[in-house]
Structures are given as C-alpha cells and as structure tokens.
Amino acid sequence: MPLISLRDVTKSYPPSxxxxxxxxAVEGLNLDIEAGDxxxxxxxxxxxxxxxxxxxxxxxxxxxxxxxxxxxxxxRMKEGELRRLRLGIGMIFQxxxxxxxKTVAGNVAYPLEVAKTPRADIALRVAELLDFVGLADKAxxxxxxxxxxxKQRVGIARALATSPRILLADEATSALDPETTHxxxxxxxxxxxxxxxxxxxxxxxMDVIQTLATKVAVMDGGRIVEQxxxxxxxxxxxxxxxxxxxxxxxxxxxxxxxxxxxxxGIRGAS
Amino acid sequence: MDDLIPLLPKLWEASYETLYIVGLSLIFGGLGGxxxxxxxxxxxxxxxxxxxxxxxxxxxxxxxxRPIPFIIFLAAAQPLARFVTGTGIGNTAIIFTLSLxxxxxxxxxxxxxLLTVQPGVIEAARSVGASxxxxxxxxxxxxxxxxxxxxxxxxVVALVDMSxxxxxVGGGGLGTFAIQYxxxxxxxxxxxxxxxxxIVIVQLVQFLGNYLARKALRR
Ligand SMILES: Nc1ncnc2c1ncn2[C@@H]1O[C@H](COP(=O)(O)OP(=O)(O)OP(=O)(O)O)[C@@H](O)[C@H]1O
Ligand SMILES: [Mg+2]
Numbered sequence: 001m002p003l004i005s006l007r008d009v010t011k012s013y014p015p016s017x018x019x020x021x022x023x024x025a026v027e028g029l030n031l032d033i034e035a036g037d038x039x040x041x042x043x044x045x046x047x048x049x050x051x052x053x054x055x056x057x058x059x060x061x062x063x064x065x066x067x068x069x070x071x072x073x074x075x076r077m078k079e080g081e082l083r084r085l086r087l088g089i090g091m092i093f094q095x096x097x098x099x100x101x102k103t104v105a106g107n108v109a110y111p112l113e114v115a116k117t118p119r120a121d122i123a124l125r126v127a128e129l130l131d132f133v134g135l136a137d138k139a140x141x142x143x144x145x146x147x148x149x150x151k152q153r154v155g156i157a158r159a160l161a162t163s164p165r166i167l168l169a170d171e172a173t174s175a176l177d178p179e180t181t182h183x184x185x186x187x188x189x190x191x192x193x194x195x196x197x198x199x200x201x202x203x204x205x206m207d208v209i210q211t212l213a214t215k216v217a218v219m220d221g222g223r224i225v226e227q228x229x230x231x232x233x234x235x236x237x238x239x240x241x242x243x244x245x246x247x248x249x250x251x252x253x254x255x256x257x258x259x260x261x262x263x264x265g266i267r268g269a270s
Numbered sequence: 271m272d273d274l275i276p277l278l279p280k281l282w283e284a285s286y287e288t289l290y291i292v293g294l295s296l297i298f299g300g301l302g303g304x305x306x307x308x309x310x311x312x313x314x315x316x317x318x319x320x321x322x323x324x325x326x327x328x329x330x331x332x333x334x335x336r337p338i339p340f341i342i343f344l345a346a347a348q349p350l351a352r353f354v355t356g357t358g359i360g361n362t363a364i365i366f367t368l369s370l371x372x373x374x375x376x377x378x379x380x381x382x383x384l385l386t387v388q389p390g391v392i393e394a395a396r397s398v399g400a401s402x403x404x405x406x407x408x409x410x411x412x413x414x415x416x417x418x419x420x421x422x423x424x425x426v427v428a429l430v431d432m433s434x435x436x437x438x439v440g441g442g443g444l445g446t447f448a449i450q451y452x453x454x455x456x457x458x459x460x461x462x463x464x465x466x467x468x469i470v471i472v473q474l475v476q477f478l479g480n481y482l483a484r485k486a487l488r489r
Contacts, residue, residue, distance in 0.1 A: 057397055079401075086399035097394035101412035101486075111398035113408075142488060162398070 001071065002032035003166065003198050004056060009065030011051050011222075025051035027222035029065070033215075035165070038192050038199045040213030040230065042206065048222040049202040053168045056200065057089045058082050070165070087115050090159030090197075094171035096151040098143040104130065104154050105139040111161040129157040133187060149180035156187060160195070167191060170202045185212050210234070273457040284447035285467050291365055291436060291443055292429045298369035299429070300422060303376020306332065308406060310377055311384040318392070318402040328377075336374040340432045343371050344439060359440035367439075368432055372425060379421035387413045416487035423479025427472050434468075444468055 011026040026048045033039045041049050054060040055067060058074050067074040069085065077085060099107050105126050112122045130136045133153040143151055152172060159167055169188065173181040189212060191197050201212055209216050209230060216234075217227035226233060274281075306328065312318045313325035338346070344367050351366045352358035387410060395405045411418070434445025444464045452461030 059393060059396055083399040083401060086397055089397070091394070091397040093390055093394065095388070095390050097388070097390035099391060099394070099409060099413065101409075101415065110395070110400070110409075114398055114400045114404065144488075158394075158398070168397075 002068075003035040003037075003070055004031070004033040004200070005066075005068040006031040006052075006055070007066040007068075009055060009067060010063045011048075011055060011060060012063045024222050026055065026062075029222065029224055031217060031224060031227070033198060033200060035198050036192070036196060037215050038188075038201060038213045040201045040203065040209040040216040041219055042203055042209055042216060043219030045204065047219040049204075049219055050170055051222075052219070053091075053170050053200055053202055056166070056168060057086050057091060083114075087111070087162045088164045089166045089168060090156075090162070090164040091168040091170070092152065092155040092159050092172045094174045096143070096148075096155045096175075098151055098154055098158075100143050102142075103139065104135060104141050104143070104146070107143070107154055108157045108161050111158060115162050117162075125161065126157075129160060132160075132190075133157045147180075148176050149183055152176065152180075152184050153187065156184075156191065160191065160197070163195070165196075165198060167197050167199045168202075169199060171204070172201070173208060174203070174205070181208070182211070188212060273455075274459050274463055277451055277460055277463075280451065281447060281463055281467065284442060284444045284464070285471070287361065287441075288430065288433055288443040288445075288468075288471070291361055291368065291433045291441065292426065294365045295368040295372055295429050295433070296422075296426055298365070299372030299376060300425070302369060302373030303425075304380055306373055306377035307380025307384065308410075310381040311410075312402075312406060316389075318405060332374050332377055335371070336378065338371075340368075340371055341435050341438065343367065344435060347371075348439065361436065361441045361443075363439050364433065364436040364441035368429065371432065372429060375428065376422070376425050379425065380418065383414045383417040383421050384410060386417060416483045419479055419483040419486055423476060423483070426475045426479070430468060430472060430475075 006029055009026055009029045009031075010024060013023040013025060015021055015023070029048075029052065031052075041052065043049050051060060055062050056069065056074070058067075058077065062075050065075070069089070072085070074082075074085065099110065102110065108126045108129050109122050112125060117125070126139070127136070130139055133156055135150060135153055135157070138146065138150065138154075143154065146154065155172070156167075167188075172188070173184050176184060185208065188199060188201070192199055199212075201208060203209060213230050215228065216230045217224045218233070219225070309328050310325065310332065313321045313328065315322065315325075335343075344364070347367045347370060348358045348363070350370075351363040355362050355366045357363050391413060392405060392410070395409050400409070433441075433443050434448075436443045437446035437449055444467055448461045448464035452458065452464060
C-alpha cells in the first residue's frame with residue numbers, strides 16, 4: 001500500500017471578487033507515493049504544486065476526494081488528530097520560515113516541545129540533528145546570522161526533529177544559488193537513504209528532479225499530466241512536442257502559448 | 271522660584287500619583303488591549319481562529335470607542351466606572367476609565383504589530399503540529415516582541431498625556447497639580463515644573479522602551 005495516496009482530490013478557492021470564477025487549484029488529482037520514494041512534482045507557477053503538498057499535511061482542507069497518509073484518511077481528521085499527523089510529516093519551505101525569536105537550537109527544539117518530549121531528550125536530539133546537518137557550532141546563533149543554505153539546513157533539522165516518515169519540500173532550494181542548492185539536495189538525499197524518509201519535492205527546476213528524485217509527476221492546471229520514474233518520463237515523454245533546440249528535459253512540459261522557455265526546466269517561474 | 275519651593279512636596283506627591291495612575295492603567299489597559307488585539311488578529315480571515323462575525327464585532331467595537339476624545343469618554347463612562355469600581359471620582363475611577371480607553375487603542379497597536387509576523391512562520395509552526403493556542407502564546411508574541419515593546423512604550427507616553435485630565439473627576443497627578451497650583455494661582459513656574467517632571471518621565475520611559483526593544487530585536 002502506498003504511504004501517501006490521493007484519489008480524485010479537488011481543492012477549490014472561492015472567487016476573489018464577486019462575480020469572479022472559482023479557482024480549482026487542484027482538480028480530480030490522483031497520486032500514489034510509495035514509502036522510501038523521493039517523489040518530484042514539477043510544473044509551472046500556478047499549477048497547484050504548493051496546494052497539493054499542503055493538502056498532504058492538511059494545512060489546506062480538500063474540497064473533495066480522499067487523501068490517505070499511512071492508511072489514515074486525512075480529510076476526516078479533527079484538529080487533535082491533525083496535530084498528531086503533522087508530527088509525522090516534516091515540511092521545509094522556500095523562504096525557510098525559521099522562528100526569528102529563537103536560536104538555531106530553539107528552532108529545532110520547537111517541534112519536540114510540541115510533541116511533549118522530555119527536556120533532556122530534547123537537548124540530545126537537537127545536538128544530534130544539528131550534527132547531522134553540519135551546524136553543531138551554530139546552535140546558539142539566531143537565524144539572521146546564517147546564510148541561506150545554513151537557514152535551510154536548520155529548516156531541515158527542524159522538520160526532522162520528531163523523526164517523521166515523510167518530508168514535504170516546497171521549493172526548498174529556489175532561494176539558493178546553484179552551489180548551495182547542490183549541498184541541500186545532497187543533504188536531502190542523505191535524509192532519504194540514512195533515515196528512510198519519504199520525500200515529496202516540489203520544484204520548478206528540472207535539475208532538482210534530475211539530481212534528487214526517483215519518481216516524478218508533471219503538474220499543469222491543477223492536474224497531473226504525466227508521471228512515472230524520472231528516467232522514463234525524461235527519456236520517453238508522452239507528448240512529443242518539442243523544438244529542435246530543446247533538451248529532452250523540456251519536452252515533458254505541456255507547451256504554453258508564448259512560452260519558449262527552455263534550458264534546465266522552467267527557472268524564472270516561481 | 272519662591273512660589274515653587276513650598277509646593278515641592280506636593281509636586282513629588284503628584285509625580286507619584288501620575289506614575290501610580292499610569293502604571294496601573296498600563297497593567298489593566300495593556301492586558302485588555304493585548305487580549306483584544308490578539309482577538310482582532312486571530313479572527314481575521316486566514317488567521318488562526320478566523321471567524322468573520324467575531325472579527326466584525328471586535329472591529330466595530332474598537333472603531334467606535336477608540337476615537338472618542340478622552341475627556342469626553344471620561345465623563346461618559348463615569349456611571350460605568352461607578353458601577354464597576356464603586357466610585358465615579360478620584361484616582362480609582364480614572365484608572366478604570368483610562369484602562370478601558372487605552373485597551374481600545376492598544377488593541378490596534380497589538381494587531382498591527384502581530385501582522386508584521388510572516389504568515390510562513392505561523393505555517394511552519396502549524397506544520398510541526400503546534401496547536402493554535404500554543405502558536406499564539408509561544409510563537410506569535412515572541413516573534414513580534416520588539417515592535418510590541420515599542421508600541422507599548424508609545425502607549426505609556428499617551429497614558430501620561432491622558433492621565434493629565436484626572437482632575438476633572440477629582441483625581442490627582444501632575445495635570446491636577448499644574449492646573450490647581452500653577453495655572454489657577456498664576457504661577458507659571460509651578461506649571462513649568464510639572465511640565466519638566468513629565469518630560470523627564472517620558473524620556474525615561476522612552477529610553478527604557480528603546481533599550482528593551484533593542485534587546486528583543488538583537489540590534
Ligand atoms: N489561498 C488561496 N486563495 C485563492 N486562490 C489560491 C490560494 N492559494 C492558491 N490559489 C490559487 O491556486 C492556484 C495554484 O496555486 P499554487 O500556489 O498551488 O501554485 P504553485 O504550483 O505552487 O505555484 P508556484 O510555482 O508559483 O509556487 C493558483 O492559481 C493560485 O492563484
Ligand atoms: Mg508554490
């Protein structure tokens with residue numbers, strides 16, 4: 001049984017002005033993610049990627065459909081159950097979203113305090129995690145004293161604090177330069193291999209999928225238009241509508257009007 | 271100067287009374303304003319406890335009471351002060367009314383400063399399973415602490431200002447002193463002495479507020 005399973009999931013937002021149209025951020029979406037996968041989700045800005053991950057840890061409530069995480073129906077959970085669910089799902093963000101009022105150690109300790117972990121255990125776990133992400137010497141620093149890459153490492157340590165089985169990464173490297181991106185991706189790989197954490201990576205950068213993911217889904221207009229093993233999708237795209245100048249990786253994207261973006265994916269969209 | 275010296279004991283007493291009125295009003299009004307401000311912040315749409323009707327009621331309540339000039343509010347709320355505190359005059363009555371008026375003003379300052387906290391930070395806390403009330407108490411307030419301290423500092427200065435009309439309901443303090451012994455007795459020096467003490471109080475409060483805010487903001 002897949003660890004995460006979405007069936008016919010729709011998320012609609014009411015129109016922003018009176019008389020406007022309802023926005024279907026995610027529409028009739030089906031997705032299965034097996035335990036141990038690093039599952040990449042790629043697509044243009046506005047495709048519904050962020051909405052999709054936020055449905056998995058129920059930061060957003062689905063309008064309809066079924067979302068199973070580890071066999072439990074997320075859409076029917078009450079506030080208390082949701083809190084327990086979220087302790088088992090870590091999340092990292094494009095803008096890191098660290099707590100500026102807390103030190104690095106305080107940031108990593110926060111989920112453990114939420115989980116009511118005994119104090120002595122918290123200290124040990126924080127030290128262990130900071131060691132894992134290579135920031136043992138920064139424990140007493142505050143977020144504003146760190147570089148972007150270091151901030152994201154703290155984000156990763158915080159997300160892993162309660163030993164979740166799933167890690168959701170929403171554009172986790174989009175605010176980082178290529179070199180730092182590479183370091184963070186390597187770290188995420190280790191999270192997967194050393195701890196067996198299933199990772200869902202949202203990105204609009206093809207490189208990220210190619211270095212990190214084992215499976216990939218291409219999203220457009222709230223739906224998944226193509227999915228499979230990274231190798232298969234990139235070498236045998238279903239929709240062969242590419243220009244001669246395009247590298248193979250470009251072909252997986254449904255062409256857009258006035259869009260001739262190419263190169264390594266769709267950088268620039270965000 | 272000769273007018274002032276015999277009045278010095280009265281000046282010190284008035285200074286003490288101003289600090290007493292302002293201090294207690296800050297505690298009660300500050301707490302009330304914090305709760306009201308948290309209510310405004312958390313019930314607005316897309317916030318922790320978003321609730322349109324509650325937000326609407328709070329919002330109107332604050333909008334109605336906040337702009338009333340304090341001296342009028344003081345007179346209008348006298349029956350309420352008498353009902354709650356048992357007296358409509360003196361320092362107790364003015365502390366009650368000042369706390370009430372300040373709470374409405376403070377609630378907006380609290381709301382504004384809480385809104386400076388990045389929504390992503392709240393979302394990160396939600397994503398680790400923190401309950402909404404935990405987020406409010408252990409994250410929201412610490413994240414906004416620096417600007418909140420500056421906001422409260424601003425309010426203390428406003429309280430000193432508002433407390434000066436205490437004399438109208440038989441309260442004491444520097445305002446009463448300046449009017450009673452300075453203005454009415456044609457002793458400008460006495461009035462200026464009260465002004466000087468107020469300037470010193472305000473400077474000290476501002477200095478302390480800036481210092482604490484700098485500590486909270488680490489810069
Ligand atoms: N809270 C909201 N209210 C209304 N519409 C929303 C809301 N959140 C998202 N949407 C809409 O849903 C669609 C999908 O948004 P989403 O953020 O999931 O896209 P995305 O693929 O993550 O894009 P990006 O790459 O820019 O982050 C967009 O059209 C967006 O405008
Ligand atoms: Mg997004």
